[in-house]
Amino acid sequence: MTTPVLRVDLVIEARWIVPVEPAEMVLENHAVVVNDGRIIDLLPQNDAATLYSARCHKRLDQHVLLPGLVNLHTHAAMSLLRGLADDLPLMDWLQQHVWPAEARHVSEQFVHDGTLLACAEMLRGGITCFNDMYFFPRAAADAALASGIRAAIGLITVDFPSNYATDADDYLAKGLAVRDQLLDEPLLSFCLAPHAPYTVSERNFARVLTLAEQIELPIHLHLHETVQELNDSVKRFGVRPIERLHRMGLLSPALIAVHTVHLDAHEIELLAQHGCSVAHCPSSNLKLASGIAPITELSAKGVNIGLGSDSAASNNRLDLFQEMRLAALLAKEQSGRADAINAHRVLHMATLGGARALGLDANIGSISVGKSADLCAVSMNDIALAPCYDPVSHLTYAVGREHVSEVWVAGRIRVEDGQLVEIDETGLIKLALLWQNKIRP
Template sequence: MIAPVQLVDLIIEARWVVPVDPAGVVLENHAVLVNDGRITALLPQEAAAARFSARSYKRLDQHVLIPGLVNLHTHAAMSLLRGLADDLPLMAWLQQHIWPAEAQHVSEQFVHDGTLLACAEMLRAGITCFNDMYFFPGAAAEAARASGIRAAIGLIAVDFPSSYATDADDYLAKGIAVRDRLLDEPLLSFCLAPHAPYTVSDRSLGKVLTLAEQVELPIHVHLHETVQEIDDSLKRFGMRPIERFRRLGLLSPALIAVHAVHLDACEIELLARHGCSVAHCPSSNLKLASGIAPIAELFGKGINIGLGTDGAASNNRLDLLQEMRLTALLAKEKSGRADAINAHQVLYMATLGGARALGLEANIGSISVGKAADLCAISVNDVALAPCYDPVSHLTYAVGREHVSEVWVAGRIRVENGQLVENNETGLIKLALLWQNKIRP
């Protein structure tokens, strides 16, 4: 007896499928089946054709299909400040240029428009989920929702006033209100986002920890980014920031330590022992001369690592494929070992590592049955990419975001043939130019 053919929403056939989990696997001539926004099967193309039919088909004969990339750290709205004050040290860049510009211009509309621009850039680069940290998180959430991208919205907290809130209590209260209002949005999740050790007091960090435990949210914070941050902490608190966080009870699997550039052996052990994650942002670290994070050592201790772009003001591009290449190359140079980090491990960081840090690994980060169909197709049909012996090596060392051809979020196509399906790119460029004319010094 012949089994009836089952109807699904979408069948994607690809030359290569890299599911990420299990690790190191590359499947040739396989199909991913999607129904109701979720992956229902991953099997050889012949088996898929025999058992299933679809309302829609996508054949990717010269492509690598991977999970959608997860940008573990960014300030999306800062796309409107891209290139505003380049080639400066971090604190001079912040104190003399970025913070004054933010004080003058940041508003709910600024955040909405800047995040719209960032979402378009990220989707075209294969990023299907981003972890944000910025003012007016409700406006960022609305822009992400309008763009059809998955977002972990950071509920920022700092001790100084802004156009958004007056003090840390006000920031947190407004952030939790945003989270409560949007809790049922399927593409949104939330993080508590105290900005940095030097902008948040012990009292405020304590309140962040209490809230994180009450509502079970990750804590997303800049940590050990620069030597100056550590020196200032020694002068002010008599200890390095990670030790201060340990004493406050903040080191846990909920903590996402952004940058984590300047770490000694004991601090690496602390992060490993407490199950913390690290958001590695190599381009931003290099551009601001913050340093090179010890990624090989962190990885060797079993610390979960995800990759981030940081904001477009300090990168200046939201391109996780570029971060993958830099991660591999810098880890080799920093450790003195060419085999320190391999291409499969870097791809894990850019997908499942980021998902795990956000507590989303059961839903995204790999091409696995039951997970959301957040997918990215990358074409290798380019003279600059020929020949292709190893598609995962190509992903890490050869391809660029211009090779991203299709992107799906929860089974819905957002990029097709390299172009946004729904966002009006011309309109976004005009919007950015309007803001440029306001902000131009």
């Protein structure tokens, strides 16, 4: 008896498929079957040809297909400040240059346009989801939706006024209103985003914690980024920031701790015991001379780790292939062990680790039946990538974002043959130049 052929939206055949789940698996000559934006099958190509008829059939004979990358920490709109004030320590960079520029220029239009620019850059580099923290979150959300990328929109909170809000109560009220307006958008999720322990009071942290528990949102904040941050906390509060957060009850599986560069053994243990996640941002940490996060020790304790680019103002690229390579190499140097963090582990950080931190791992982060078809294809047909003995090794140590050929978000193609679909690159470059002329000192 002949098995009936099922009509589906998309079948992608690839030379290699790296599903991320199960761990360290590489499938050869397999196919991913997509219908209504979701993965419905993962099977050998010959079986796919027998069982499915596709409206769109993509053959990627010299490619690796992997889950879309998850950028666990960025300030997308700050792409308009790329290169504005380089080669400075963090606090000088913030206080003397970035914050004054933001005070002069940040508006709904700035955030919308800067986020559009960032979304285009991220999609071109295989990033299908980003976790944002910035002012005017509605403008960022609208830009993400227009770009067709998945986004976790941070509802920022700080104690000082800005062009967006007057005080912490105003920040939270406006942020929650945005969440209520956009709650039904399938490509959007939300995080509470208190900026850092040095910019948020205990009263306002308490409000954030209550809200996080009531509406079940992650809490996304900068933590233990610099030695100065730690010293200032000890002088002001008598304890280091992680201990302060611990006493306030903020350490939990909901916490996404960004940077965590300077940790002692007790602090690593606290993060592990409370199920916290870490957003590791190696390029930004190096550029601002903040240090190197101890991800080998964090990983050994079972802490969930994702990768972040930070902003284009402090990186200056929104490029997770660069972050994967740096994360692996720095872990080897810091630990003195070449096998400290292997290529598969780093790829997990860039995909499922980020998804898990955001509470999205049931939907994205791996190529698994039932999950959204957020996918990235990398072409290995390049002299710089030949020969290829191990595709996952290449993804970590050899591939660049220029090798990304196709990107799908929820089954919809966003990059095809290396070119953005439905995004006007020339128009975005002109828009960036207009902002450059406004911002230029």
